Amino acid sequence: MAVQVVALIGSLRATSSTAALARAVARAAPGQVAVDLTIDLGALPHFSPDLDVAPLPPAVAALRAAIGGADALLVTSPEYAHGMPGTLKNALDWLVSATEPIGKPALLVCGSPGGAAHAHAQLAEVLRTMGLPVIDGGAHVFSRARLDAAGEVADPTLHAHLGAAVAALVAAVAAATA
Template structure:
């Protein structure tokens, strides 16, 4: 009997094709542990800014597709840089779309973690704290130990085995998460 793999959807907070955080997401996808599939969400650039009037009349195709992808996942991982001391607008907008409709949102109860790297001393810590807060408010369950902020000053994040191990540990934490009984 084969077991269904754990599906983790990665939301990348940078739209740049060759961004360090996109490459981190790709490395996590390519090196996912056995029994885990990391799928990088596409189309975040196609999401219009959230507007409840639009959502109530005809949800845009990009938003409906993202909701379906996340609803079918076992967990969500944000892989994001930090822009001006906070998370990028594209990630915040994705949260807005994924947090609705209220009571039946795709994020409701989803295990969540966040990783990323920036060429700053704090490695995106503020953006990651904001993501934890926003995803939690939106209904996701922030998994203990599933946050890693990495400075990319003087280190190649993608070639340092110790750093890659810490990033992969977040994926493993999400895959192993078991909700506590209420």
């Protein structure tokens, strides 16, 4: 079964470690899984209900269309001030009134030097509130210091953990579409 996954990455940093986590999930995924890593949450305007009307801002329409064509979401995020980054909350606010994400499983992977437990708990609560079943990919003590020279996740234990997490996501998609 082919599975399309859209990645929402909470950091806009060019050398983001949580973007590397998303790429590692894509590498660890089984062959039938395609992960779209191209969504730029920085292109979204600040959410306002006044803008959440037709015609939608182009970046918002593109985000919703990408999710509409996908089976599942991947959310990776650092922790900022014991919460999720504003960039990610802004993106999720744009999706609250959308029908495209509803019922689609979301694999949640957080990483920060302090372990990202607060951001992870906050994101899990928001995603569930939006009607997305959450697959827990963990809150990790993680930062750019843990990346290899190419800026990728090299830790085999973490890679294996992400592989198991994305397998659980595929199982959730299969269960949701059975």
